[in-house]
Amino acid sequence: MGVKLGILGLGTVGTGTVQLLQDKIDRHPLLQEIEIYRVGVRSPNKPRQVELPAGVVTTDLEAIVNDPAIDIIVEVMGGLEPTRSLILTAIKNGKHVVTANKAVISRFGAEIFTAANAAGVYVMLEASVGGGIPVIQPLKQSLSVNQIHAITGIVNGTTNYILTRMQTEGSDFDDVLADAQSLGYAEADPTADVDGLDAADKIAILASLGFGGRINLADVYCEGIRQVSKTDIAYATKLGFVIKLLAIAKGQNHDRSQLSVRVHPTLVPQSHPLATINGVYNAILVEGEPIGQVMFFGPGAGAGATASAVCSDILNLVATLKTDTSKAHPLLACSHQHYCQISPISELVSRFYTRFLTKDQSGVIGKLGTIFGKYDVSLESVVQTGFQEQLAEIVVVTHDVKEGDFRKALAEIKNLAAIDSIPSILRVL
Amino acid sequence: MGVKLGILGLGTVGTGTVQLLQDKIDRHPLLQEIEIYRVGVRSPNKPRQVELPAGVVTTDLEAIVNDPAIDIIVEVMGGLEPTRSLILTAIKNGKHVVTANKAVISRFGAEIFTAANAAGVYVMLEASVGGGIPVIQPLKQSLSVNQIHAITGIVNGTTNYILTRMQTEGSDFDDVLADAQSLGYAEADPTADVDGLDAADKIAILASLGFGGRINLADVYCEGIRQVSKTDIAYATKLGFVIKLLAIAKGQNHDRSQLSVRVHPTLVPQSHPLATINGVYNAILVEGEPIGQVMFFGPGAGAGATASAVCSDILNLVATLKTDTSKAHPLLACSHQHYCQISPISELVSRFYTRFLTKDQSGVIGKLGTIFGKYDVSLESVVQTGFQEQLAEIVVVTHDVKEGDFRKALAEIKNLAAIDSIPSILRVL
Numbered sequence: 001m002g003v004k005l006g007i008l009g010l011g012t013v014g015t016g017t018v019q020l021l022q023d024k025i026d027r028h029p030l031l032q033e034i035e036i037y038r039v040g041v042r043s044p045n046k047p048r049q050v051e052l053p054a055g056v057v058t059t060d061l062e063a064i065v066n067d068p069a070i071d072i073i074v075e076v077m078g079g080l081e082p083t084r085s086l087i088l089t090a091i092k093n094g095k096h097v098v099t100a101n102k103a104v105i106s107r108f109g110a111e112i113f114t115a116a117n118a119a120g121v122y123v124m125l126e127a128s129v130g131g132g133i134p135v136i137q138p139l140k141q142s143l144s145v146n147q148i149h150a151i152t153g154i155v156n157g158t159t160n161y162i163l164t165r166m167q168t169e170g171s172d173f174d175d176v177l178a179d180a181q182s183l184g185y186a187e188a189d190p191t192a193d194v195d196g197l198d199a200a201d202k203i204a205i206l207a208s209l210g211f212g213g214r215i216n217l218a219d220v221y222c223e224g225i226r227q228v229s230k231t232d233i234a235y236a237t238k239l240g241f242v243i244k245l246l247a248i249a250k251g252q253n254h255d256r257s258q259l260s261v262r263v264h265p266t267l268v269p270q271s272h273p274l275a276t277i278n279g280v281y282n283a284i285l286v287e288g289e290p291i292g293q294v295m296f297f298g299p300g301a302g303a304g305a306t307a308s309a310v311c312s313d314i315l316n317l318v319a320t321l322k323t324d325t326s327k328a329h330p331l332l333a334c335s336h337q338h339y340c341q342i343s344p345i346s347e348l349v350s351r352f353y354t355r356f357l358t359k360d361q362s363g364v365i366g367k368l369g370t371i372f373g374k375y376d377v378s379l380e381s382v383v384q385t386g387f388q389e390q391l392a393e394i395v396v397v398t399h400d401v402k403e404g405d406f407r408k409a410l411a412e413i414k415n416l417a418a419i420d421s422i423p424s425i426l427r428v429l
Numbered sequence: 430m431g432v433k434l435g436i437l438g439l440g441t442v443g444t445g446t447v448q449l450l451q452d453k454i455d456r457h458p459l460l461q462e463i464e465i466y467r468v469g470v471r472s473p474n475k476p477r478q479v480e481l482p483a484g485v486v487t488t489d490l491e492a493i494v495n496d497p498a499i500d501i502i503v504e505v506m507g508g509l510e511p512t513r514s515l516i517l518t519a520i521k522n523g524k525h526v527v528t529a530n531k532a533v534i535s536r537f538g539a540e541i542f543t544a545a546n547a548a549g550v551y552v553m554l555e556a557s558v559g560g561g562i563p564v565i566q567p568l569k570q571s572l573s574v575n576q577i578h579a580i581t582g583i584v585n586g587t588t589n590y591i592l593t594r595m596q597t598e599g600s601d602f603d604d605v606l607a608d609a610q611s612l613g614y615a616e617a618d619p620t621a622d623v624d625g626l627d628a629a630d631k632i633a634i635l636a637s638l639g640f641g642g643r644i645n646l647a648d649v650y651c652e653g654i655r656q657v658s659k660t661d662i663a664y665a666t667k668l669g670f671v672i673k674l675l676a677i678a679k680g681q682n683h684d685r686s687q688l689s690v691r692v693h694p695t696l697v698p699q700s701h702p703l704a705t706i707n708g709v710y711n712a713i714l715v716e717g718e719p720i721g722q723v724m725f726f727g728p729g730a731g732a733g734a735t736a737s738a739v740c741s742d743i744l745n746l747v748a749t750l751k752t753d754t755s756k757a758h759p760l761l762a763c764s765h766q767h768y769c770q771i772s773p774i775s776e777l778v779s780r781f782y783t784r785f786l787t788k789d790q791s792g793v794i795g796k797l798g799t800i801f802g803k804y805d806v807s808l809e810s811v812v813q814t815g816f817q818e819q820l821a822e823i824v825v826v827t828h829d830v831k832e833g834d835f836r837k838a839l840a841e842i843k844n845l846a847a848i849d850s851i852p853s854i855l856r857v858l
Contacts, residue, residue, distance in 0.1 A: 020574060020719060026685060028573050028641075030759055126571060132720045134563070134571030141570075142555060142563030144457050145449060145740040212457075256455060273726065276705050290449060290733025291561045295726040297702065304719025311574040319760040323752065330459055331748040 003318045004037035006064040006095075008086060009077030010048060010057075013100050013127070014039070016303030017076060017310045018050045030318055031311075038064045040077070065090040072317055074310060075099040076127075084108050091115045091123070096321075098313040100127035100306055106201035106217050109208065113334035122320070122332050124313035129202040130155060130282045132305030133298035137316075139209040139286070141331050146288035148210035150250040152429075155202040157280035157300040158186045158193035159225050159245040163233075163265075164278040167242060172230050185280065195224035196263040199247040206284065207249035207261045213340035221262035221345040228265045232355060232424045235385060235395050239353075241267035242275045246429065252343045259342050267353050267428040346404035351380070351428035354398075354410070357391040357420040364418045365394065371416075375409035377401045391420050397428065432747045433466035435493040435524075437515060438506030439477060439486075442529050442556070443468070445732030446505060446739045447479045459744055459751075467493045469506070494519040501746055503739060504528040505556075513537050520544045520552070525750075527742040529556035529735055535630035535646050538637065542763035551749070551761050553742035558584060558631040559711045561734030562727035566745075568638040568715070570760050575717035577639035579679040581858075584631040586709035586729040587615045587622035588654050588674040592662075592694075593707040596671060601659050614709065624653035625692040628676040635713065636678035636690050642769035650691035650774040657694050661784060661853045664814060664824050668782075670696035671704045675858065681772045688771050696782050696857040775833035780809070780857035783827075783839070786820040786849040793847045794823065800845075804838035806830045820849050826857065 007014055024031045039052060040061040065073055065086050073090040075097060077083055083104050087097055105128055116123045126136045154160050165176045180186035192198045200222040204215040225245050236243050246266040252258040268275045273295050277283040282300025287293050299305040358364045365382055372379055378399040385393045413419055436443055453460045468481060469490040494502055494515050502519040504526060506512055512533050516526055534557055545552045555565045583589050594605045609615035621627045629651040633644040654674050665672050675695040681687040697704045702724050706712040711729025716722050728734035787793045794811055801808055807828040814822045842848055
């Protein structure tokens with residue numbers, strides 16, 4: 001009678017999921033029909049925050065995905081392997097899958113969804129982006145008739161927390177990172193977060209949904225926040241911007257068939273809806289026609305929020321199973337066949353903020369202007385902002401330029417005798 | 430083969446809906462399967478912005494809802510009657526319904542959903558709240574496992590536009606209203622908007638979804654923005670607040686079985702996510718467990734945004750019809766049987782902001798304090814802020830107090846010889 005779950009993993013998200021599924025009082029009545037049938041763990045004797053009946057917990061994950069009694073596999077173990085293989089086996093065995101795993105989906109989504117379509121099962125992934133924020137289902141269903149033009153997100157809580165603290169405290173990246181690590185907001189190895197890899201996985205998934213095609217993760221340009229300095233944050237503030245790590249998927253030159261998909265620290269105008277998203281919160285701004293702008297805001301991580309997304313996906317599957325149909329629901333199944341065309345970053349058209357340290361002030365601005373002009377880089381402002389020791393600091397903001405042209409100009413500028421260094425190059429939204 | 434629509438109404442939203450349904454290129458492929466079969470209008474010879482094949486447009490709305498060829502009725506004509514009757518006839522005839530009509534749903538929702546359940550059809554209403562913002566479907570599906578504790582929304586664009594302009598320009602209500610009317614942001618008869626009735630309809634719908642029961646619209650407390658003055662906005666700013674017309678549904682004293690559902694101008698802390706929602710934009714903040722806070726932001730009105738919601742509902746129905754099932758989808762059908770218990774406003778526990786004009790300053794603050802104390806009204810601040818002609822102005826902010834107690838204290842204060850008037854009483858979030 002009930003729907004039987006096989007849960008893979010009992011870490012933070014797995015524990016939150018089991019707790020939520022066990023706490024059925026005053027929640028949706030359909031939760032009553034869900035049975036936690038097996039939970040696969042690596043260390044069966046580890047102390048847990050949840051109690052499960054004898055026989056439910058097992059270390060044999062293969063047995064779970066092969067158990068004919070199980071209807072839905074809930075993958076909350078993370079990692080790439082054996083996760084990918086377990087998901088594929090589950091699908092082959094006709095089981096629906098709920099996953100919170102952006103890394104697996106962004107890398108092996110094509111393989112997984114092709115298998116799911118062949119087997120007639122659904123793969124649900126609301127928890128893979130934005131933690132508890134409903135954004136996958138809105139893109140698949142509530143916004144389904146729109147032509148999506150751009151998706152712009154703050155999708156990594158750790159880096160947003162670090163940038164927010166750098167902004168409010170005037171602190172340096174390294175100091176805030178160390179403190180965030182001691183507080184548990186950043187991992188001991190922070191690479192996936194601070195180098196933008198986690199955000200890249202997520203924007204690949206969002207781009208795929210928004211633009212209706214598969215995304216090759218290797219085509220997603222990715223730049224983290226290690227180079228962002230408190231000096232740049234201070235200048236950005238003076239210029240009317242905050243610095244955010246944005247994940248962006250956008251039609252290149254208003255052309256939805258040629259995308260730019262990228263993650264990088266970005267100067268965001270203070271009046272922009274994403275500018276006020278602070279701390280560990282996430283937000284995803286979707287722009288399309290005819291909808292205009294809609295934004296989804298909420299907790300991007302955490303056991304409870306992520307469990308909300310995982311369990312809502314489970315409930316949606318249970319509801320779909322109740323309709324007792326053999327035909328696939330066109331808005332739940334993945335219909336993408338082709339890969340999206342993604343432009344190289346050199347084709348990007350953007351405004352840029354750049355900070356130069358120069359040895360000798362007289363005539364430098366003129367020389368900069370000449371070289372930028374040569375490469376068609378039109379400047380919005382050039383300001384000599386102050387001195388750092390013996391060096392004059394010059395901040396340049398460009399109009400929209402092609403990134404390739406801008407980089408060529410910078411390469412030539414770097415060779416000027418008057419230029420000591422170019423400590424920061426940031427894109428402007 | 431295709432799914433046949435009967436559209437009732439060809440005003441702003443109806444025209445936007447037809448335009449979107451006719452513009453299928455580079456949108457969801459499922460749109461190809463939708464046929465605009467009949468469009469019911471009042472004036473067939475009125476010039477229109479859309480072209481429809483001969484025979485599609487008709488003035489016989491009854492014939493549309495009784496036409497056996499039609500699968501889905503799209504109600505975008507507005508008003509209460511004959512709309513309600515047409516919807517009920519359509520349902521009785523086994524047709525699914527998509528509606529943008531908050532007034533009909535908030536008043537006749539019980540009757541309509543009871544009929545829909547009996548007939549085995551769905552009534553979709555994404556466009557009834559928040560224009561194009563996905564909020565109905567997220568509440569029904571993506572957040573379905575949560576215990577919702579509170580829904581707080583800016584759900585009326587006209588009043589938010591007026592309050593934003595009063596705030597930024599320091600203008601008076603009447604002047605901004607007149608200008609908003611001339612710009613088309615407010616109706617010639619602005620009652621439904623500025624007196625909060627439109628917002629009351631919408632929060633009744635959201636409360637019903639969030640708290641899983643029916644809402645008696647008469648129990649929704651409703652207060653508009655006519656009494657909000659530029660003086661109060663200026664004081665609110667000094668105290669760290671902005672004034673917004675909020676629609677709130679909340680468990681009374683953390684008890685989900687006893688609700689407070691209300692619309693009133695509110696002092697919102699400047700750091701609150703809703704404080705920065707300006708102009709005609711809407712936003713709905715949903716708080717629950719375990720999700721925490723999520724917010725949905727976007728255009729609350731307009732032909733394109735509303736058409737996005739209407740057409741996405743249509744597409745969801747078409748997708749569901751494709752699964753060819755006879756069993757109802759438990760998350761799409763309405764499962765509410767009982768009415769929610771709603772407390773009278775006198776039971777509300779809130780902070781209050783009140784402005785007094787007093788004839789004679791000496792000792793007045795002491796007298797206010799004594800009377801408030803008598804009724805257990807604890808004060809956070811009492812400030813004599815200045816003079817208006819011969820009268821001293823005193824602004825009081827309370828701690829959380831029961832509204833009934835606060836009103837009793839005010840009634841007694843009003844009788845003090847020193848009190849000239851109490852021009853504003855506003856709740857504080």
